[in-house]
Amino acid sequence: MTKDMSYDVIMERRTEIMKTAVGIDYEIFESGSIAFDYERMMKETGYSFQEIKEIQETTGVGNTPVYELRNITQLARKFAPKGKGARIFIKDEAGNPSGSFKARRAATACYHAKRLGYKGVIAATSGNYGAAVASQAAMLGLKCIVLQECYDSRGIGQPEIIEKARACEALGAEVIQLSVGPELFYTFLVLLEETGYFNASLYSPFGIAGVETLGYELSMEFREKEGRDPDVVVITNAGGGNLTGTARGLIRAGARDTKIVGASVSLHGLHMASDTQFNKKSFTTGHTGFGIPFATWPDRSDVPRSAARPLRYMDRYVTVNQGSVFYMTELLAQLEGLERGPAGNTALSAAFYLAQEMDEDQIIVVQETEYTGAGKHINPQLTFAKENGIEIIIGDPSKEIPGKNIILPKDPSYIKIEELDLNKTKKSYIKNAINHVKATNATKEDLDFLVEDTKSNIEFVKTTLDELGISH
């Protein structure tokens, strides 16, 4: 008898399908209330930190170089008050196989899939992660399927997403391209069910533990070269795994004083799931369209509990506009001789401004770069934007309206950040955590969990619960 693969039946069975496909029973971490045991879930990877390093070394992942951006630092100092202008460094993650830090996430996921005897891996992603999984799967002799949300209903795709499809196919993956809409998750579940492959989720503990090596390496490299940890690490933030993994790695190394700043491209006012707005953006990751919803509710991801929980680690969250990131991409290429893709340059744009707030002898680090390629370049992106009715202007980026125009800064003094109100984000997260389990009361365990999960304190959590009418 053939299996019923109708939408309702598949959705009904999603927990069971996920359990089989990721090999983790998430129910064992649940308390039945708001809290769940995050650290226990992270330990369930079953690999020590040393083992993860070794897994990554086997496939050439990690140990990427760090560059000091002397010319960009000098430029930042021109606009900074006297004595200000921290030294800016960048960790060149483009040196990983497949060209981004995502190789760290994919290495552990693919290794684990292979060890458990799965024949292949599936990843639902329109980003660099697809290429990372395809590359690691190729090295380990696993089959690979990448599921991408790629086109609008006219069949037109963002050049960067098309670029990533090309990379996945070149690395031997089967790429399934969908148009924007709700069928992605259903298709993902059907594929898992039909193939019996491993769900190489971006949000599993394996993936996030893989990024810890990045933060750890940073601390070790700076201690060796500069005799101390960086003062600030700026991290491009979307789904939160980059930030979570890096911050956990820094903590693992004992770098407890290093401040963690999340940075996203502002796509304020654009709706990600809208067919007509899908192609109005010039950035496909590292933007607020992912950054804010995933920070305020990480468990919206493709596993029951996301291991990426950025609010747990973030000290500040800032945004930059699209035009500034394009501009910074050119600065990095033309002043430092490093031609890299947009994602890392988002954090770099923020770092350029943040450095001007810091003392000259301080250290600010952008913890990643990504490869660049045909669809990621500025030219195809700006051409595509124009074709989609976006006006390209040179002027004051603070006036940029996502979806209407892109404003390139008139000069580097116009590169600024906007500070997001983290307390507001934390409150929104707490509200979502309560709604998720329809709680009317918070236990002592819940309070402690919410304090940890929002990097706040007990007064903050209690006040928020009072505002929401939740007893505790």
Ligand SMILES: Cc1ncc(COP(=O)(O)O)c(C=O)c1O
């Ligand atoms: C190169 C690069 N940097 C940063 C990010 C953001 O990472 P995360 O989604 O874990 O926040 C991504 C994710 O798409 C990426 O591919």
